[in-house]
Amino acid sequence: MNPEHNLSRRERQIMDILHAQGQATAAAVLAALPAPPGYSAVRALLRILEEKGHARHRREGARYVYVPRTSPELARRSALQRVVSTFFQGSVAQAMAALLETADTQLSDTELTRLQQLIKKARKEGR
Amino acid sequence: MNPEHNLSRRERQIMDILHAQGQATAAAVLAALPAPPGYSAVRALLRILEEKGHARHRREGARYVYVPRTSPELARRSALQRVVSTFFQGSVAQAMAALLETADTQLSDTELTRLQQLIKKARKEGR
DNA sequence: ATTAAAGTGCTAATAAATTAGCACTTCGGA
DNA sequence: TCCGAAGTGCTAATTTATTAGCACTTTAAT
Structure with missing residues (x-):
């Protein structure tokens, strides 16, 4: 918990x-x-x-x-984990989609490109 | 608040x-x-x-x-907003990257593809 | 070296959250 | 229809959280 x-x-x-x-x-x-x-x-x-x-x-x-006392990394991780499991039935994909939607205009082109790359990388590693 | x-x-x-x-x-x-x-x-x-x-x-x-009493949509939105602003200095991009990292293997190829599409769409609308 | 401002260590009071318990309802099966 | 199980409405007790206040320390400027 x-x-x-x-x-x-x-x-x-x-x-x-x-x-x-x-x-x-x-x-x-x-x-x-x-x-x-x-x-x-x-x-x-x-x-x-x-x-x-x-x-x-x-x-x-x-x-x-x-x-x-907890590192920023850990704190971030567990805060996200809590939100995902409480509000998104544990679906990280849904949470990401929701983030994307609320952020919309606030994301720069550069950031979006960077995210594309990260996802591409995840796909490679996944298979 | x-x-x-x-x-x-x-x-x-x-x-x-x-x-x-x-x-x-x-x-x-x-x-x-x-x-x-x-x-x-x-x-x-x-x-x-x-x-x-x-x-x-x-x-x-x-x-x-x-x-x-609050709709799931609103609750999700504000839970994410809180985490982003508290733990990611308001950067949605960073939060998404962190999510991606923790999710890693747990994301199906289908989901990743879907995310790619969403981001592509966001890029189009952004410019 | 002296002193006022800003800080900290406590202990004890106050306010809020958490829990228990008992009397009254609702439901479904004998 | 009658009864027991499972629920709810309360009120009041208890435990925790929150706050105030005062005595002592540190700092930095005179």
């Missing part, structure tokens, strides 16, 4: 921010939070996330900089 | 089940839950989710069958 499932609402919001930004101080997290709670609350939550093993911190001058 | 962010841990677990299965009774949700709580708990949560507008139910004989 996805570890994301064991986080409380705030904890998840905060982990999302850490993942999105790569790293952040308590003040930065506070700034990024929707309907921001008190500063104390954020600090406490960061401490808890660390205790639970979801994040770690290093000292930088007087303050702590928090970083997710 | 993503509504998924306002759900508690259990609430989110339950919504995931509803989305994955399309619909479910309290008993079915209970069966699908990891570290399942009591039956009462599940029923209460379903009631709360309904109050909050995330799900609705219809009666089926003696029991209630719950269904997510």
